[in-house]
Amino acid sequence: MNARQDPRPIIPIRNAYELPAPTSRDDLTRVGRGTPMGELLRRYWHPVGLSTDAGDTPREVQVLGETLILFRAGNGEPGLLYPRCAHRGTSLIYGKVEDDGIRCCYHGWKFGPQGQCLDQPCEPEGGKMRHKVQQPGYSVAERYGLIWTYMGPPDRQPVLPQFEPLEHLAEGEFLEADDQSIGGGGPVVIDCNWLQHYENVVDPWHVLVLHGTFSGVQFTDMMLRAPTISFDYTPIGVKVTSLRTLDDGSIFRRVTEASLPTLRVVPNPRVGQYARVESIGFVLPMDDTHFRIYTVARVREKGELTAFRSRQGGKLWRELTPEEHRQYPGDYEAQVGQGAITFHSEEHLATTDKGIAMLRRMLAQQLDVLAAGGNPAGVSFDPAEAMIRFEAGNFHDPLVG
Ligand code: FES
Ligand SMILES: [Fe+2]
Known part of the structure; x- marks a missing residue:
């Protein structure tokens, strides 16, 4: 077919020369003292x-x-x-x-x-x-093998929380702490804004594309079945429920949470067992354009947590050549690829980005709470109420009827 017979209308290119100057959500991304998000983070x-x-x-x-x-x-x-x-x-x-x-x-x-x-x-x-x-x-x-700090106003210092998935260990389980940014998909210190990673926790669709094809298959085949996904608020964050139908008609239900202030509560996508979430990742914004992740997990063998590391194109991230990084991008490439701080003004959020929109809304609401003189969600001043609970995990829902 030559160009004259093509019935499609000719749409002129959206000329990049005419792009307006980009802007970012400074209120949600910047972490310094005196900034809105910096002050919110300093309450935890x-x-x-x-x-x-x-x-x-x-x-x-x-x-x-x-x-x-x-x-x-x-x-x-x-x-x-x-x-x-x-x-x-x-x-x-x-x-x-x-x-x-x-x-x-x-x-x-x-x-x-x-x-x-x-x-x-x-x-x-x-x-x-x-x-x-x-x-x-x-x-x-000190708790869970980590050193913790509170950097906010002294009169608002909450009690150091306990996290239910890291308590009540079963026979043979113990806790392991890791400082190598598990889940970041790259080096220990990741050179982009922390929110780009935090939002990724409530972006279940990228699992099928990035982790299912571009990176090579990173997780189990079960994770590549098309899910039915729903997003809900929790008292301290946003949860994603992904339902996948198994061969016998029963349901694999996976619940992932992004919880205040920076917690990634993500069940291990490679473990074939069904259980409440076994680890919590604490995303630490180091400055506006660098973050790292500390992780604590219930394990049964020493070194089990480090083995959570995923591979791209069959290799560990640090083993990839520059060309292989391009060929098999993972979370690090995708998120750093958004820029040091992404340009929110250039985004086009769609229906599948609902979790991200909800998370931003929740964070913005917390900024309002702070501006009105209140205490943000999830902080407690009573040691008896210091336990934080989650719904996250990999669950098996038997056949109904
Ligand atoms: S003791 Fe003099 S600068 Fe520290
Ligand atoms: Fe990912």
Whole structure:
């Protein structure tokens, strides 16, 4: 058929030259102190390292756009301090950890894990006024093999939550913590905005396309059956229910949740067993354009959690050549491919993006709650109510009738 006989109307190209300047949802993406989302995130506890990261070598951690120094005094107490020494500003990364605190390299002032100044060796009598000096820092706690911090206003500090999937272990189960960004599909530190990953948790359709074809088949064949999908709000997030009919007519029901503030509650897509969700991923925004993921799981064998890592084109992400990254893209390529912070003004959300629209709406509502002086969903000030529960898991619904 030549061009004249083609019945399709000729539509002129949408010329990219005429694209308006792009914009992003700064309210939802930016994490610095004083930004709307930065303040919302600061109302929750976040993991900043494995328990073993807090040791006698000071370690720099990047959290919500801030650089902090993590260490553990010889007496076992962890500390997370502002890096600039309260004396004249040298970084405590060069400090030496002692039995009761960290000593600055420059003039030797020593600070306890709570920031109290314990020694000023060049001052007469070790500093008669030293008790008036305190190095700033943040509250820390330890749970599930992770170090947690609260970086918000002190009078709004909630209790450190407990997560039901990580409690009540069955016989033979134990918890394993991982800091390698499992689920991110790439390196440990991922160079794009955290929300691009968080939204992916409630984007079930990409499983069929990205993970089912482009990446090579990453999960079980069962995951590639076309699902019936529904999206619902939970008290602290958005849940996705995917129903797949099995050969005998029974139903494989998979529930995935994105929960406040940054939790990925995703059942293992490769495990053939039916169970409540076995792991929780905590997405940590390091700054506006970098994040990493800490994960804790119930396991039965040491190293089981690391084995959750998926493959692209049959290889681990770090084994791929640049050409193979192009040929077998996974979550990392797709999400970093959206840009450091995606241009929301250029999106065309469709019906299958309902989960993403719901999640953004929920986050925006929480910003409103904060702006009105309230406390966001999911925080508790009563230790008796610190348990967070989820519906996520892989379930088998028997034949009806
Ligand atoms: S700058 Fe730290 S002790 Fe002087
Ligand atoms: Fe994915």
